[in-house]
Amino acid sequence: MSETATTPLGALLGKAQRSGGAVLLPYMTAGLPGPETSLDMFRAMADAGADGFEVGIPYSDPLMDGPTIHEAGLRALDAGTSLDGALRLLEAVVTTTGKPSVVMTYVNPVLRVGVGEFAKRAAAAGASGVILADLPAEEADHFQAAFADAGLGLVLFVAPTTGDERLAAVAAAQPLFLYGVAELGVTGERTDASSRAGELAARVRAVTDVPLVLGVGISTPDHAAQAAAVADGVIVGSALVRRVLDAPDAPSAASSLHQAVADLAAAVHSTRS
């Protein structure tokens, strides 16, 4: 059986799928703008209508991230954000907001503590699953098994470059959800809505009912609405992280996030039938 139904995020995505709607899953780097104020960012976004979160564990060399999230990670590391600190934050996010959350990071920090140990700690913190941006399906089996043992789902990616046959194979692994890469390229804000997300979503739909969440480059309520129309969930990262990086202090970061997420949530939820 897929993990989809057994984790809180899986349940949420299943519900969105059945209702023909979509959920908003903001990404935010843990430990920003500081270790003490990071939770406030998530609370502001939850208040504004976020349905769940991607909590980023900062990594020194994020190959899939553009300048904004890269910078956020370096700042969080400088501020002393550790793996355990990030997981404590995730636990606080899940308990105080009640919103399901996944961990987002890269392979090496996971290998460093050990895949099984990482899974245990992430599960204990209340995570629904794990996203590893540099883990393709070919290398995923060992990770997915260890995560499943701990009751966690693994998220796998599909991209505009992923051919149909490969796409079906990735979906057959029954990930927690398919992360549809909406843009060719790394994370970062874009001015135009993706021209390739619709085609990707249609190809996913044709082969699987694993939930599809679109992310990368989705920056405005308009982009988010277009993504929500074809997917079960929408991830917005850089456009939100930038607000935290640019804000003069934590309260203004939180209020800036609140406003942005309220607009994004309205756009995403308007697709609910």
Add this chain to the structure above:
Amino acid sequence: MTLIRPDERGRFGEFGGRFAPETLMPALLELEAAFEAAWSDPSFHAELRHLLRDFVGRPTPVYRADRLSQELGLDLWFKREDLAHTGAHKINNTVGQALLAKRMGKPRIIAETGAGQHGVATATACALLGIECAVYMGATDIERQALNVYRMRLLGCEVIPVTKGPGTLKDAVSEAMRDWVATVETTHYIIGSVVGPHPFPWMVREFQKVIGEELQEQMDGGDSGRPRPDVIVACVGGGSNAMGIFYPYAGSSVRLVGVEAAGHGLETGEHGASLVAGSPGVIHGSRTYLLQDDAGQVLEAHSVSAGLDYPGVGPEHANFKDRGIAEYVSITDAEAMEAFHLLSRTEGIIPALETAHALAWVANERDDLAGKTVVINLSGRGDKDVQQVAALDE
């Protein structure tokens, strides 16, 4: 030996693999298939052989270093990759990969560079074949390898400075990979060493093993009139010149020694010795030894030589280390600088600072190596380093 190629997951023993974003995976699979097809196509080999001979100047000579042999008390030889076109071994790989990119119909090529030798070699191959070229280079390296920056521009290549992080090779590789994630449909990434996700470590080794294959003929202990090597020594940044000369000798009785950068000294933590002082993990798409902290964050490397200033190393070297096929040692900045001067003065060859690390190890170990036939892979010439050395000597 079962070393012919990595397994279907791109593993050399426990190392290697493909830890790359999904967006790149189809391109990596396509590249693997394209390389396999080209590598079993006699017409590809014929074209490559022609370019290696008439454009690159292969085979490169082996040269007996008489004065140094006498001074050190051993039988010392150089494999003269410094005499290859553009002044280093890097051209063996870039001509091969550029030919492959052309065969795949990719109109644009990107690369990263540390010392600038790989950047120059890539720009050269692109000029030769009429392919658009952009090279990522860390801001620190742009400063210390200014000559090569100018050469790349002369060759019609765009040099893109990388200011994130310490501005060295690691950051340049990361930035090139980010470019590739966005442009993969029209762009080929010529990685500069035996690093990165499969098929790069395998493919780059295949293009570089010509160094060792030539040496086998040139020093065969028979008709060549030259002895067989007892020991082969090469510097190791990502490990391409070392793998190129080691590979044909892997599993033989010849002692293989890879020399990493000890920078300011291993004990200072400021070095580039991933095999000697690092631990296994994943960097730039491959499972290998790297310099990392307890949390799995990649550490900054340090070396006086930009080409060795890298916190990772090729996965096949990681396998060679664990299986005892080669041994890995390290040499400090100061020792390398001394060897740089020694070689210049004693043999009339100004080596690259990278290469000077290999000679420094031989000089240190002269008592142990007494009477042995030792071959150093003279991976590159030192013109690019002259300004930096002049400044350091003051």
